Amino acid sequence: MNRINKISFFVLVAIVALFCDSCKPDEVDPPPPTIGDLEGINYSPTPYELPRLIDFPPMLIPEDNPMTQEGVQLGRMLFFDPILSIDSSMSCSSCHLAEKAFADGQRFSRGVQGGITDRSSMAIMNVGFKRHGLFWDGRSATLEDQALLPVEDEIELHEDWPNVVEKFKRHPDYPTKFRAAFGITDKSEITKELAGKAIAQFERTMIVGAGSRYYEIFVLNEDLPSDEEQNGFLMFTDGARGSLPDAQCFHCHAAPLFTDRDFRNNGLDSVADVADFKDYGRGRVTNFANDNGKFAAPTLWNIELTAPYMHDGRFQTLEEVIDHYASGGHWSPNRDPLMDSISLDAEQKAELVSFLKTLTDTSFINNPDFQSPF
Numbered sequence: 033m034n035r036i037n038k039i040s041f042f043v044l045v046a047i048v049a050l051f052c053d054s055c056k057p058d059e060v061d062p063p064p065p066t067i068g069d070l071e072g073i074n075y076s077p078t079p080y081e082l083p084r085l086i087d088f089p090p091m092l093i094p095e096d097n098p099m100t101q102e103g104v105q106l107g108r109m110l111f112f113d114p115i116l117s118i119d120s121s122m123s124c125s126s127c128h129l130a131e132k133a134f135a136d137g138q139r140f141s142r143g144v145q146g147g148i149t150d151r152s153s154m155a156i157m158n159v160g161f162k163r164h165g166l167f168w169d170g171r172s173a174t175l176e177d178q179a180l181l182p183v184e185d186e187i188e189l190h191e192d193w194p195n196v197v198e199k200f201k202r203h204p205d206y207p208t209k210f211r212a213a214f215g216i217t218d219k220s221e222i223t224k225e226l227a228g229k230a231i232a233q234f235e236r237t238m239i240v241g242a243g244s245r246y247y248e249i250f251v252l253n254e255d256l257p258s259d260e261e262q263n264g265f266l267m268f269t270d271g272a273r274g275s276l277p278d279a280q281c282f283h284c285h286a287a288p289l290f291t292d293r294d295f296r297n298n299g300l301d302s303v304a305d306v307a308d309f310k311d312y313g314r315g316r317v318t319n320f321a322n323d324n325g326k327f328a329a330p331t332l333w334n335i336e337l338t339a340p341y342m343h344d345g346r347f348q349t350l351e352e353v354i355d356h357y358a359s360g361g362h363w364s365p366n367r368d369p370l371m372d373s374i375s376l377d378a379e380q381k382a383e384l385v386s387f388l389k390t391l392t393d394t395s396f397i398n399n400p401d402f403q404s405p406f
Contacts, residue, residue: 196227298327
């Protein structure tokens with residue numbers, strides 16, 4: 033092939049290659065990720081009206097988490113769903129049983145992999161009225177924050193929130209439920225914060241008291257107390273009437289919430305120095321030494337159902353609790369100044385227990401809205 037023919041050949045090959053290349057179909061870019069996959073689902077949240085009990089303070093609802101029926105129902109599902117735990121074997125409700133006023137009746141709770149907590153499970157009642165923090169030590173400022181912590185606690189549910197969120201996204205129902213509650217447009221918008229908001233909404237509905245004998249007698253005046261209940265009431269509130277002593281309970285457990293929502297050292301342990309407490313309690317949160325050994329004063333609503341008592345469940349009966357307070361408790365440098373020995377005979381202690389039992393509200397523990405939806 034001569035030189036001219038070689039050049040013509042290569043030019044022809046180049047032209048053909050260019051022509052063939054131009055004939056290739058356009059390459060198709062991969063489709064963009066689907067967004068707005070929940071937009072077709074109606075979002076029309078229904079406001080949830082909390083019951084208002086006589087004398088109860090108003091419950092403060094965060095502006096960024098208004099109460100809705102859809103939010104409450106989602107929170108109820110999450111509260112009872114073991115999907116929050118590492119092996120889907122336990123839920124929030126595992127340590128908060130309805131029949132125990134949402135405590136668990138154990139001195140210490142057993143976690144998802146057999147570990148034991150170092151404090152007793154707190155009952156969940158009227159928690160929406162808390163003002164100084166949740167848990168025995170008040171380490172969570174809000175219900176929204178409190179709801180998140182048990183999931184990643186190594187003893188309790190021992191899961192990671194990113195894993196839980198992925199489980200929500202894959203779930204056949206939860207994306208729709210999150211859409212209905214919070215208006216998200218895509219399952220990618222599901223977050224642990226939204227889950228915490230939903231659980232907090234559910235917990236705010238758990239208001240106790242209206243179905244109790246106390247409410248019927250001392251608030252609505254629709255019945256009369258027995259002599260034992262009346263004497264117990266007088267000793268509980270202020271005593272000093274006739275021959276009745278003042279049991280001084282009302283200082284920390286005044287109506288209507290039957291808690292002052294504060295933290296106190298109620299003389300459970302005797303230590304020479306506040307640094308010697310085995311459990312620092314509130315002091316671990318505030319880093320203030322004088323708060324060592326202080327714990328939340330729990331509500332006394334349904335106290336008959338929530339044994340054992342105290343943050344470490346050391347007392348099995350109400351009678352043991354009353355004996356402790358009557359003794360004035362053990363001395364320590366920061367023991368609450370209200371702790372003092374009280375002279376109560378056996379009959380008076382029994383009357384005090386009789387009054388405490390008027391705070392039992394079985395309609396609360398049997399409320400179908402607080403039972404598992406599954």
